[in-house]
Amino acid sequence: MAPDRTRQDKPPATSPLGIVEPQSFSFGAPGSGLVLDSGKEFGPVTVRYETYGTLDAERSNAILLLHAFSGDAHAAGLHSSTDTHPGWWEPMVGPGRAFDTNKYFVICSNTLGGCHGTTGPSSIDPNTGKPYGMSFPVVTIHDMVKVQVKLLDHLGIDRLLAVAGGSMGGMQALEWATTYSHRVRSAVVLASSARMSAQGIAFNAVGRNAITGDPRWNNGDYYEGEPPARGLAIARMVGHITYLSDESMGMKFGRRLQERDSFEFDMEDQFAVESYLEYKGGTFVDRFDANSYIYISRAIDYFDLADKYGSLDAAFAETTTKFLIVSFTSDWLYPPYHSKEIVYSLMKNGKDVSYTEISSPYGHDAFLLESHRQEGIVDAFLETAFQQAREGQNGARR
Amino acid sequence: MAPDRTRQDKPPATSPLGIVEPQSFSFGAPGSGLVLDSGKEFGPVTVRYETYGTLDAERSNAILLLHAFSGDAHAAGLHSSTDTHPGWWEPMVGPGRAFDTNKYFVICSNTLGGCHGTTGPSSIDPNTGKPYGMSFPVVTIHDMVKVQVKLLDHLGIDRLLAVAGGSMGGMQALEWATTYSHRVRSAVVLASSARMSAQGIAFNAVGRNAITGDPRWNNGDYYEGEPPARGLAIARMVGHITYLSDESMGMKFGRRLQERDSFEFDMEDQFAVESYLEYKGGTFVDRFDANSYIYISRAIDYFDLADKYGSLDAAFAETTTKFLIVSFTSDWLYPPYHSKEIVYSLMKNGKDVSYTEISSPYGHDAFLLESHRQEGIVDAFLETAFQQAREGQNGARR
Numbered sequence: 001m002a003p004d005r006t007r008q009d010k011p012p013a014t015s016p017l018g019i020v021e022p023q024s025f026s027f028g029a030p031g032s033g034l035v036l037d038s039g040k041e042f043g044p045v046t047v048r049y050e051t052y053g054t055l056d057a058e059r060s061n062a063i064l065l066l067h068a069f070s071g072d073a074h075a076a077g078l079h080s081s082t083d084t085h086p087g088w089w090e091p092m093v094g095p096g097r098a099f100d101t102n103k104y105f106v107i108c109s110n111t112l113g114g115c116h117g118t119t120g121p122s123s124i125d126p127n128t129g130k131p132y133g134m135s136f137p138v139v140t141i142h143d144m145v146k147v148q149v150k151l152l153d154h155l156g157i158d159r160l161l162a163v164a165g166g167s168m169g170g171m172q173a174l175e176w177a178t179t180y181s182h183r184v185r186s187a188v189v190l191a192s193s194a195r196m197s198a199q200g201i202a203f204n205a206v207g208r209n210a211i212t213g214d215p216r217w218n219n220g221d222y223y224e225g226e227p228p229a230r231g232l233a234i235a236r237m238v239g240h241i242t243y244l245s246d247e248s249m250g251m252k253f254g255r256r257l258q259e260r261d262s263f264e265f266d267m268e269d270q271f272a273v274e275s276y277l278e279y280k281g282g283t284f285v286d287r288f289d290a291n292s293y294i295y296i297s298r299a300i301d302y303f304d305l306a307d308k309y310g311s312l313d314a315a316f317a318e319t320t321t322k323f324l325i326v327s328f329t330s331d332w333l334y335p336p337y338h339s340k341e342i343v344y345s346l347m348k349n350g351k352d353v354s355y356t357e358i359s360s361p362y363g364h365d366a367f368l369l370e371s372h373r374q375e376g377i378v379d380a381f382l383e384t385a386f387q388q389a390r391e392g393q394n395g396a397r398r
Numbered sequence: 399m400a401p402d403r404t405r406q407d408k409p410p411a412t413s414p415l416g417i418v419e420p421q422s423f424s425f426g427a428p429g430s431g432l433v434l435d436s437g438k439e440f441g442p443v444t445v446r447y448e449t450y451g452t453l454d455a456e457r458s459n460a461i462l463l464l465h466a467f468s469g470d471a472h473a474a475g476l477h478s479s480t481d482t483h484p485g486w487w488e489p490m491v492g493p494g495r496a497f498d499t500n501k502y503f504v505i506c507s508n509t510l511g512g513c514h515g516t517t518g519p520s521s522i523d524p525n526t527g528k529p530y531g532m533s534f535p536v537v538t539i540h541d542m543v544k545v546q547v548k549l550l551d552h553l554g555i556d557r558l559l560a561v562a563g564g565s566m567g568g569m570q571a572l573e574w575a576t577t578y579s580h581r582v583r584s585a586v587v588l589a590s591s592a593r594m595s596a597q598g599i600a601f602n603a604v605g606r607n608a609i610t611g612d613p614r615w616n617n618g619d620y621y622e623g624e625p626p627a628r629g630l631a632i633a634r635m636v637g638h639i640t641y642l643s644d645e646s647m648g649m650k651f652g653r654r655l656q657e658r659d660s661f662e663f664d665m666e667d668q669f670a671v672e673s674y675l676e677y678k679g680g681t682f683v684d685r686f687d688a689n690s691y692i693y694i695s696r697a698i699d700y701f702d703l704a705d706k707y708g709s710l711d712a713a714f715a716e717t718t719t720k721f722l723i724v725s726f727t728s729d730w731l732y733p734p735y736h737s738k739e740i741v742y743s744l745m746k747n748g749k750d751v752s753y754t755e756i757s758s759p760y761g762h763d764a765f766l767l768e769s770h771r772q773e774g775i776v777d778a779f780l781e782t783a784f785q786q787a788r789e790g791q792n793g794a795r796r
Contacts, residue, residue: 195653196653197644197647197648198644198647198648198650198651198652198653198669198671199639199642199643199644199647199648201653201669201671201672202635202639202647202671202672202675203639205635205669205671205672205675205676206632206635206636206639206675209631209632209635209676209679210608210632213612213628213629213631213632214611215613230611231611233607233611234604234607234608234611234632237600237603237604237607238604238636241597241600241601241604244597245597246595246596246597246730246733249595249596249597249600250595250596250597252596253596254596255593255594255596255599255702255705270699270700271596271599271603271699273596273599273600273603274599274600274603277600277603277604278603278607281607301668301669302668304653307653332644332730335644
């Protein structure tokens with residue numbers, strides 16, 4: 001299956017948001033940049049972001065969406081009239097949708113360390129005129145959030161109505177709601193965790209090994225030649241399995257052979273699930289940088305709110321943010337017990353938390369696929385937070 | 399961690415079986431060999447096997463052990479007085495153990511397609527004088543069993559008291575108990591399945607891709623140069639995660655950092671689970687052939703009793719073998735529902751089946767680790783089968 005051909009076959013997508021323009025913002029000339037968790041100062045940083053809807057006069061209706069591992073700033077809408085796909089969270093963002101652009105000013109930025117416009121290992125190091133590669137500094141989830149804080153300062157938004165994200169985006173939401181609680185009224189945390197499990201770290205480690213074991217990786221210095229496409233594809237294949245579930249793979253593929261006249265007893269791909277995975281791995285390398293894979297997966301592994309604050313209870317002790325936590329029954333990468341740990345700690349601390357576990361066969365990907373199951377919950381949660389924000393601003397608490 | 403050094407550091411192992419001698423048997427000169435499921439005739443075939451205990455005069459006490467993916471014929475005992483490890487199923491095999499060598503004649507052979515003495519892709523093709531590599535024919539679980547049948551013929555054993563195996567070994571046991579039911583009184587099937595799930599196939603496909611994507615694989619023709627060690631190590635890392643469980647990895651490693659003074663914020667391995675996996679992947683390449691990995695994983699993927707016989711019910715309709723089926727609660731590669739499908743079909747067919755689900759945190763590896771939990775069950779099952787065999791032979795059914 002040639003990806004280009006598939007794309008050409010698809011009709012242009014539509015979106016009620018129409019065409020959106022990506023925007024950029026830069027800060028931190030060399031020597032006056034961002035202080036990273038590692039202690040290093042880093043800059044300059046360019047941030048790619050998109051916005052949907054309109055910021056109100058009180059600047060009280062801003063929501064920051066936080067993308068997952070391989071996501072980007074393009075959460076909704078189209079980039080051109082011939083686009084075949086809208087943004088990654090299209091069903092949730094737009095007029096009348098959960099992140100209702102008639103009411104809210106919705107922002108999404110690409111994370112630090114990524115490869116879609118925000119500074120990352122494939123960006124040019126001004127000191128050398130060449131891509132950073134592995135000389136890019138180690139970044140953490142908190143470092144990603146620090147860049148988002150700079151963006152909000154730039155946009156003149158003191159306090160967000162909400163942050164919202166799934167998976168790694170949920171980790172950022174948790175970082176916001178603890179370290180920057182005074183700047184965010186509410187947090188929507190989907191299919192996420194306060195710390196990755198050993199199994200999750202292990203899968204990330206396999207992906208990194210696949211990349212660094214590809215001779216084309218060349219210690220991260222491949223930007224002038226061929227990228228480590230095989231290694232990155234294998235990393236993605238592993239990741240993709242962990243995003244699905246035994247049940248959803250069984251439903252989607254079962255033991256179906258790919259289209260052939262008969263079982264041929266050779267070493268070519270035989271099962272539909274194999275060619276699907278190879279296709280997914282192959283298309284990923286066209287849109288993702290292998291070094292970003294290494295840096296971002298490391299950031300996920302390092303994230304540990306309990307370790308940072310001494311305990312999960314200590315992490316949430318001072319938060320004033322209200323929480324919506326959602327997990328999905330068949331999600332085995334960020335299993336429900338991870339969400340329940342967060343909920344339990346918030347409840348012990350007497351915090352404002354709503355929790356729901358959605359029954360779904362779609363594994364970790366459910367947070368992207370089960371929009372119709374999430375939208376009512378998210379919509380109601382945001383509406384309550386929005387009412388409370390207005391009342392708070394008017395000084396009229398009832 | 400250098401594997402050789404670790405081995406030198408370890409004291410010699412002990413075993414009540416003492417030192418066992420691997421044996422070999424060959425059959426099928428070219429043109430008069432084995433007819434494979436693919437329709438191809440193949441030979442000659444050499445079979446490596448070991449035996450423990452003594453065959454009784456009635457030849458009624460023979461048990462065939464069937465190893466899993468990366469196992470071999472060396473199920474128990476030692477190969478030399480300086481061996482640091484006994485065979486892979488040592489706790490289950492020996493005098494007074496579940497496979498009691500005081501009572502039973504226990505056989506274990508290396509599977510067709512493997513790399514430990516039985517003919518496989520690394521063996522020399524007599525037609526070319528070079529290793530087969532990818533010219534080795536596609537083999538199935540049934541083909542592996544056909545070779546075991548030849549071995550039993552060679553040993554003069556018409557009917558086995560039992561076949562027993564876990565994982566891929568359990569698949570072979572199921573093949574024996576359906577296609578060769580008249581030659582096996584009982585079957586012990588641990589942590590296995592009548593057909594691999596789409597998720598299981600997907601993990602195997604990632605492993606194969608990691609190997610074939612390694613430039614050193616060279617279409618399977620690497621025996622005169624460097625083997626695709628990186629690819630094979632990554633395949634093993636993926637496999638290893640699927641053999642453990644979220645819980646057992648959490649217990650064993652948690653988020654513990656490997657031994658270092660502090661969190662160093664660099665791109666070296668940080669978590670204990672990572673260095674463990676890399677160590678496991680690295681040592682595997684010293685003892686396993688990458689092409690065997692491809693062939694054997696394919697055989698596992700192809701195995702589908704329901705497809706072969708039209709349905710699982712049809713597969714078991716004619717069997718006279720009695721079954722012991724065991725699954726483990728945290729085994730997500732061969733989850734309990736796979737075993738229950740087999741049990742349900744056997745019960746519908748009115749067959750003699752015992753089933754137990756053992757509560758264990760050790761995932762798929764539980765069938766190798768939970769010997770103390772299995773031994774009583776297996777021992778009692780075999781004793782009953784043995785009594786029935788004796789009574790049957792004496793013609794004195796009570």
